[in-house]
Amino acid sequence: MIPTVTVTVPPRSFLNDGEHYDACHASRHDDLLFWIKMASEARRVLELACGTGRIAIPLAVKGSQVTGLDDSDSMIAQAQRNARGAGVDIEWVKADMRSFDLGRDDFDLVVLAFNSVNLLLTLDDALTCLRCARRHLAPNGRLVIDTFLPSPERLLAEDLEIAYVLPDDAKITIRARRSYDPAAQIRSLDLTVASSDGSPPGTDRQDVHVYYPSELSLLVQQADFDVVAMYGGYDQRRLDALSRRCIFVCSPLA
Template sequence: MEQQMLDADIYGPTTSRYYDRVYEQIRDPSGDIEFYRKLASDACGPVLELGCGTGRTLLAIATQGIPCTGLDASPRMLDVLRRKQPPPTLRLVCAAMQNFDLGADRFPLIFAGFRVFQHLYTVEEQLDCLACVRRHLAPGGRFAFDVFAPQLDRIRLVREPEREDVRFEQDDEEIVRYTAVDFDHTQQLMKLRMRYERSQAGEVIDNEIVEMRMRYFFRYELEHLLVRAGFEDVQIHGGFDGRPFDYVSGETIVLARG
């Protein structure tokens, strides 16, 4: 049997169930948790994360005693985070990052880790998000986020065929995720099809399909976008260690003041 979920459900039951197991292999260690944790410590005040998900990064900050707010549009991802029993200094809000209002709360640091900004597909959505960020920044506050740096030898393709990218065991099942990618270069979109194959005792019992899109950005596109939104002191790095930007590392790290 094959179950399919499209964009609206990308962080629904399938993704939320396997998210931590998948990205403990794919993402760690990348240096991003340490990067955002240091920014939070240096900010000397409350922190807001957009797209906090299951708390992979935010919990590492909140457990240091820093007051945190985690915002995410997926109730299921937030439910996973709540089951981890976060400290009382961590508040969770279910809202879209391009349309949120936290009242009078202001933050010296707002960040959107692990490619979250790439779920904003249009310039209108991106500017709406940046406007929300600026409204919620304390005077002199900083906004930080990361996206991947497009690698030209990859995005010249029209399609990447399905391949296995992670394998793990969970709830007495073996889970193998296969991912295929289609590129829409006119819209600067990657369209991913992720198939989670579930097996027991060597026999495939189910396939669950999740399809999602990710917008890719070029360096000066991001700089222009941030300046247009009213940000200043825009810095672009090529890694979480502060290295100069290039297209080799695959990372684009952005910091700006509101």
């Protein structure tokens, strides 16, 4: 008789799994009104690194024709389920935001939301992504980038614990160890992921490039954009020393 082998798979995390991402970010809505305002005059919207459609879907509900691009199968599968649930039709594209060609140049708005720019780990990656975005924009279109404003205290902040509940009621508890390499401007999150379903703990890691406002400003200029507005928050307040966010509104140079 062949013995039965039970393989227990370690839990995934909100970094690599669409269901986890949604469960972890269920209460994150603070940026939605801002994006709805940004898209109010935009007929065609492209969201890069769209994840599970947290922003793309509300923009489609408001009437924009939305394309969401992400390189993760799991995120796109969850986005498709979410869009079906919301009754909207969105074009989902699996692609790398550093090198994509959708064969069109008519988007009124390209969205790079919620620290997704920080996933571009090198300046070359950032430039190739920004240039792709530039090629897809209509002449009067806008690229809007939302990242965190790096402050020394927050970069050196202590480890954190994150907890959320999946639709099957498994409780996920994540300990995240934060570290920062100031020479490389890379902040890392090392995650230990535990599930109440008894599976063995898993691990995950995310590196992000920390972008400073002047660096971002030079990068978008090199990609042939003008910075037309800079905000320090979703209420469009001025960017200053107390800001938590750093939001750039960029228009393509002629």
